[in-house]
Amino acid sequence: MGQPAFVGRTAELDVVAQAAHKAAAGEPSLLIVEAAAGIGKTALVRRAIEGLEGFSVWWASCDPAEQDWPFSVVEQWLRQADPRSEANSMVTDRGLGPHVPPVMVGARLVELLSTAQEVGPVIVVVDDVHWADEASLTAVGFMLRRLRADRVLVIATARTEAGAGAAVDGLEGAVPPARAAQWRRLARGTPRVRDLPLEGLPQQAVAQIVETAGVRGAASQALAKRLWELTGGHPLYLRSILAANTADTLIDQDAVVLVSASLEGAVRQMLARLPAPARAMAEALAVLDAPVPPAVAGTVAGLEGNPVQALEPL
Ligand SMILES: Nc1ncnc2c1ncn2[C@@H]1O[C@H](COP(=O)(O)OP(=O)(O)OP(=O)(O)O)[C@@H](O)[C@H]1O
Ligand SMILES: [Mg+2]
Known part of the structure; x- marks a missing residue:
């Protein structure tokens, strides 16, 4: 079967478009798309931007391999600026590095955004912000706090934070609370923050x-x-x-x-990281394949402890 095309999400596309149009009219904001792994955050933002005209787009994708690389997010944006611009020379002349104070980079971002706005409104995207490096987050926070009547929309996508309980923190896809707290700082002091949660498709x-x-x-x-x-x-x-x-x-x-x-591999990895009683419950529930009281699943799993407690990490 072929690749599925983008479908649905009319209301959500509308939210992005409205935020963009408000930004174009001088009402900047930070739009946060926080939702489960694989639910369609990146696809939605890409699609929404495709439907907009007259905006410049600075897009940075964060990656776990680059979370300790100072300014990896800012660097991606600067590379998308005009190749003759000062912004670009900041990257090519190795002007970005651990020696540069993040607030200085934040101040440069503010300047660059003002210049970019002379041509038209700007959409600044940071995809998978939970993997953004610390220096970029500080610079972006600085920039966000200085947006007043700027024609700028900042969009951040993030995976949902892992539920309470250390056992699930390392799960593939879920964001540990400490990481989530880091990127959430961006919302502090930002003039307007909009949340756009995403659920499964109807x-x-x-x-x-x-x-x-x-x-x-x-x-x-x-x-x-x-x-x-x-x-x-x-x-x-x-x-x-x-x-x-x-x-x-x-x-x-x-x-x-x-x-x-x-997907099978990802699920296996998740299961392997669970405590043994939780794994045994998952296996028992898979075999039972029907809604049953926890005690029944606990018996099938051969559990000695409390089955409800064993379910918690799941
Ligand atoms: N509305 C949609 N219609 C059709 N396909 C979609 C839709 N949304 C997402 N997809 C597809 O589902 C897959 C996952 O989407 P996407 O990568 O956007 O998810 P994500 O939430 O950004 O995931 P991650 O948390 O890994 O960044 C992609 O292959 C994408 O093309
Ligand atoms: Mg994504």
Whole structure:
């Protein structure tokens, strides 16, 4: 089955567009898209920006490998500026490094944004801000606190913070509370902050993905319903399942539904990091494959302790 096209999210696209238009009219803001891993944060922001005209875009993607690299976020933005500009020479002349105070870089960002605004409004994106380096965060915070009537929209996307309890902090996809607290500093003192949470796609949007994947007619409705039940409309899981199965398998309620090797690997990694009782409960629940009281799952798991407590990290 083919690659699913972008579907749904009309209301969310509207929120981004409105924030952008307000920014263009001199009402800057910080838009925070905080939601689960793989739910479609990056795709949404990209799509929203594609639909806008007349904006310059500075886009930085954060990566765990670069979280200790000072100014890795700012550097990406500066590289997108005019190659003849001073901003760009700041990168090429190695003017950015651990020796430079972050507030000075923040002040430069403010200057550069004023120059950029002479041409038109600017959208500044920091994707996966939970992996942003400390120096960039300080510089960006400095910049945000100085936006007044600027024609600037800053968009930050972040994965949801891991739930309370140290056991889940290291999970793939979830952000440890300490990291989340770091990027949340950005909202402090920023004139306007808007939150845009994202949930799974509705069944109707899943049906559109199914159709673009080439399944049509009555089968497409049944498949959309089944996929939505299996994934809660989570686009990454949807893609994974669509790629690993035929439509016939998916519609057959008794068939075993496969997930892609990469998703399977990620789930295995998550399970491996859980405490043994939690893992045993997950395995028991998978075998039972039905809603049961925790005590029943605990018995199947062969647990000696409290089954409700064992479920907590899950
Ligand atoms: N509205 C949508 N319609 C169709 N496909 C989508 C939609 N949203 C996301 N996807 C697809 O789902 C996958 C995950 O989306 P995306 O990478 O945007 O998620 P994310 O929330 O940014 O994930 P991460 O937390 O890893 O950064 C991508 O392959 C993307 O193309
Ligand atoms: Mg993303």
